Amino acid sequence: MFTSFEDLWVHLADNYIVVVSIILFGVGFTTLLFSRNLLKKVVGLNIMDTGVYLLLVSMGFIDGRHAPIIANGVTDTAHYINPIPSGLVLTGIVVSVSVTAIMLSLIVRLYEKYHSLNLDVIYELRNKEEHV
């Protein structure tokens, strides 16, 4: 598909939104999976979700077209972008707000109990508690 490095570079530069969203997804995913700090995990979760939403919403975009709000009675399809991804992202954002709220309240409770945000320390304390 790509004959030279330059081709690849041009393709990446043209699709920079996709590249950015993938980088965001990767960074967020790694943080969520490997960070030992619970708050950083929540930050990672939100970065990951943002990456997915950016990719999703960029799929609806079409160069030179307008937001899908019918203006001046023009219902020509070639005038507007694809409204579906925008609607899906709206749903996704609400989901990530809910998830973030629950994670944060879990963290508040855990901090009150163990006085730490580090998952390893919390496990250790929990195991000690189990054996006393």
Add this chain to the structure above:
Amino acid sequence: MLRDLFASDFIHNFPLFAIILCLLCAVISFVLQGGGARRLTYILILIGMALNGSVLLHNLITGERFTYMMGHFPAPWGNEIAAGLLEPAFALLFGVVILCSITAGKNRISTDVRADKQHFYYILVDLAQVAMFALCYTNDIFTGYVFIEICTLASCGLLMIRNAGKPLVAATRYMIFNLIGSGMFLMGITMLYGVTGHLLFPQLQQAAASAWNSGAYHGIMILSIGLTVSGLAIKSGLFPFHFWMPDTYGTATPASSAILSGVISKGYIFLLIKIIYRVYGHSVFMETGIQNVLFLFGIAGMIVGSVSAIRAGTITKMTAFSSAAQIGYIFMGIGMGTREAMIAVFFHICAHAITKPVLFLSGGALIDASGGGRDFASLRGAAHRNPAAGLAFLCGSLSMIGFPIFTGFISKLYFALSAFAFPHKSMLVLLALAVSTILNVIYFMYVSVILYTGRPAPGKRVGVCRQKAFATAVFLLILVNVAIGLHSQPLTGLFELGLDLFLQL
């Protein structure tokens, strides 16, 4: 007369009614007290069972699959739900399991959950149930995503509602793994949307097949399938990601453990099978080679889960690790991908969904009878202190091992039979089945002998009369288990017909 009644097209509305009723009951329970919410949930589950049962009968009589428009707009534009035979059958099964779990775990719910938060438990049960119905019936991948999230949040709530330290840690861990799974699933369907432009299953399947055949999108399709499948596999606890299981199932109130392991993880697996067959198409899925990965991880899960169960120090952890092993069986079947293997998979989902809750619930009762000690030393002779729970645990263990007359035997038999029709890997499957069965025998019989032998520690004997609800619910599940184990043919026929309907567009 009755036949005509069940053949009526009005029954097409029933899945919608079941879903809306669950939602309404969840909202109404918000302003009720604990007892009212519990009664409402019971009524709701019974109505839900009746509705799903009618849909099942209707589809058996007509022999057809129907789709139901959610709104005024037909398929590629509006949302849709669809029901063949498998969808109402599993919705019915999940309803029965949830009903039995909350009935049997009722006493523990009232002691584990703060009095002013009791009604939230039943709200979450309602929400988990609606999520299960929607995952069973949905014909739209984004609806699937939304209800996966409801399911995740509701099950996290069911875990952490036991207001102590350990369930909080377990719930955090559970949430983290689930969020990773959701993120991967959403990324997978985003990419799929990018190359197909559809969200409803029938159109999606056509578009996905043409995208695959055009050859330009091989990489992206493989990535999309990989992300979706691994997202759901993480959520249902396949082998390398089963670490949250012992914590989660071991610390929650027994009813929650039963619902989570018996119903919620099965709901994800059902959605996964649905996506494989009705979104990507079975042939495309088999061409990607991802089924081999699932197959290997499934086998690894069977062995590692059982070995961890042997090493586990408490009865709840052991049961939880055994869940990981059983999930391994299911994924091994999905990885084999033949028709016979899929029948075995459906059978095993069914067997595990009705057996594992029995183990968790009776395990919880035995722990209670032993003064709260979870380790094996304090469980010595617990079956003498609580004979009903002991017998239930023994029956559940026998079913898990695959003892004849129980359902577990039938599903293992079908796995073994399907292995013969599977030329390259039949030895591997048979070997894995044999090893895993031996390991199952070791740990389940070990516990059963402990439960029945030794000098029973001084403790009060809990008779059947003192726990009517528990005994009824658990023995109902065991009765269903034995009934299916003795007469497996009707269910096999149902699954075969259902799979045929499932493959229709």
Add this chain to the structure above:
Amino acid sequence: MRKSFLQKLSAWYKGSYDFTLKTADHMDARMAHEYTGKEHKLREVERKELVFSGVLYNILCVLFCLIFIGVLLWSVLFLPPHGSPDNPAVNEVMERYVAAGMEETGAVNTVAGMILDYRAFDTLGESFVLFTAVCAVTILMNNTKESAADGTPIPMTVKPGIVEYSKDNIVRTVSRFLIPFIFVFGAYVLLNGHLSPGGGFSGGAILGSALILYAMVYGEDRAAAVFSERLIKTVVLISLSFYAIAKSYSFFTGANHLKSIISTGTPGRILSAGLILPLNIAVGIVVCCTMYSFYMYFRRGRIQ
């Protein structure tokens, strides 16, 4: 004295031996079990600290991240190009939403028409995701009746030393001026959801932020006097039930090909687009109450 396996087995059967224990003394099996367990855990923690001591762990994480991003990027190269009108996503579904959406749903804002009419089941699920989140946060954070199951009192969420904005002259004066405008803007976004960008979720979030600002500046007690727990519960109950019932009416009539009594009206008018406006209001109220209750639970552990 070492026992043979058979002797151990018979001892185990009698209940005086436990295979899961490694210590020689089985006189008090439970005590021994706890002891070995603790030792084992401590050793495990030490080992973990050795292997995953800071730097190495971080390097491995960064490596994983780079490889993961690399794999994803390589596949994403094959996605259809960004912004091209020939993408597979530009198909008959999108065309009908744009071309016929205004006529069929009555909504000038195609996205509102799509999420509340064409694909309304998703959005119904979405509002119940919020509802589930409210339930879960209430379970965790509500500390009105302090008698935890294990008897330990749960400390108050509000710690001394938190900034009290109500004491700050500048904040109080500016907020007094701003809050009505935020309310009006929120109501505008909410009510105009079918005509312009906005709708239930964004309008509800703006209204919720106005309530939060009010609670911050005028003190939670004053806010709680106005927005009691009872009021919030009732409002959420009514909105969500209305949402579920109205939408199921629309699903029912649609699927059975019955004529719905709800007309789409004249597109562009404020009272048009059938159910979309009432649904937007219901969703907006739910979102507003959700945001406000999140704030109050995190701030002081109760709404009252």
